[in-house]
Amino acid sequence: MLKDQMKRLLTETPGSVSRISAYLLVRTGITQDYQPLSAKSRGMRASAERLDAIKKNISADGNLCLDLGCNTGYFSYEIAKMGIFTIGFESEMKNIIVAEAQYSSPNLIFKRFTLDLNTARTLPQAGIILFLSVFHHLVKYGGREAAIAVFQALVEKCRSQFFFETGQPDERGIKWSGLMEFMGNTDEWVKEFFIKQCGFRAVRCLGAFETSVSPVRRKLFLAER
Numbered sequence: 480m481l482k483d484q485m486k487r488l489l490t491e492t493p494g495s496v497s498r499i500s501a502y503l504l505v506r507t508g509i510t511q512d513y514q515p516l517s518a519k520s521r522g523m524r525a526s527a528e529r530l531d532a533i534k535k536n537i538s539a540d541g542n543l544c545l546d547l548g549c550n551t552g553y554f555s556y557e558i559a560k561m562g563i564f565t566i567g568f569e570s571e572m573k574n575i576i577v578a579e580a581q582y583s584s585p586n587l588i589f590k591r592f593t594l595d596l597n598t599a600r601t602l603p604q605a606g607i608i609l610f611l612s613v614f615h616h617l618v619k620y621g622g623r624e625a626a627i628a629v630f631q632a633l634v635e636k637c638r639s640q641f642f643f644e645t646g647q648p649d650e651r652g653i654k655w656s657g658l659m660e661f662m663g664n665t666d667e668w669v670k671e672f673f674i675k676q677c678g679f680r681a682v683r684c685l686g687a688f689e690t691s692v693s694p695v696r697r698k699l700f701l702a703e704r
Contacts, residue, residue, distance in 0.1 A: 516551065516581065525689055529644075529699055530557050532685040533609070536701055537561070538640055541606035547633065548613035552578030552589060559587040563607065568592035596625070599632035606639040612690075612697070615646030619655040634677045634702075641679070641702040643669065650693040665698060673702040680704060 534557070541563045546555040549567030551574050559565040564586045569575050570593050578589045592598065594617070610633060617626035634641060648659040662668040666684060673679040679702045687696035 516577070526553055528686070529611070529688050530554060532688075532699055533558075533642055534561065536640075536683075536685060537563075537607060537642075541639065543603065543605040544607040544609065545602060545605045545636070546609040546611075547592075547594060548611065548616075549578065549589065549609075550574050552582050554609055554611065555589070556582035556584065556587060558607070558609070559584045562586070566590060568594070570594065594629060595621075596629050596632055599629050599636070602633070602636050604636055604638055606637075607642070608633060608637045608640070609642045611642065611644045611699075612646065614643070615655055615659055618658050623658070623661055630672075631677065634673070634679075637702075637704070639704050641673070642685075643673075643700045643702060644697055646692075647695065647697060650690075650695045650697075653692055669700050669702075673700075677702075678704075 530553070533554070537558070544555075544558045544563045544565040546558065546565060546567045549555045549569045552567050552569075555565050555567030555578070559582075565588070567578060567587070567589045569578065569589065569591060572591055575589050575591050582589075594613070610630075614626060614630055617629055621629070645665075646653065646655060646659060647665050648656055648662050649665075650656045650659075670682045673682045682700055682702045685699045685701055687698045690697050
């Protein structure tokens, strides 16, 4: 299956970097197929269901989308296909190489970017922001207060719609799950954060989706100005 996916990557998709490098990164397991690596592959974590929920609720007049922690670019590319200028930000250069080899569009850019409080403040204002399964990593490596500060800086860059998902405290058995206990009830914490702390008018849960790390389904939220 992986070999077939990589054959398609080599032969069907243009890229601004070497497709051979992308092939080797995935073939050797240096870059994993967390997201789909072609239109016909599923990836380690099912992404099509989350993408469908996002596309059904996204504002068609969004002028710019920032995808923070874009991995190998699946969501970034699909949003760009809707006619929205999209920038996929990713800290791992190996993922950027694979993303650029897979996806090419005049309204899509991938950029290597290490997210912290200072870099978050340099981001442009955007109508749409995707922040999918990144927040718990900030908590794990930087602690609660620093992670929330970065999160708030990102939220301040959002003019209209913020799609948010994170590892949850009820994902028991995962090393970082205990660090997320400050959230308590995930729904209540997210609504409190976006509405009371950040001034958004509404927060909706768009569904709960399977992950590759636990049987607990992870919730996807949409906060709107």
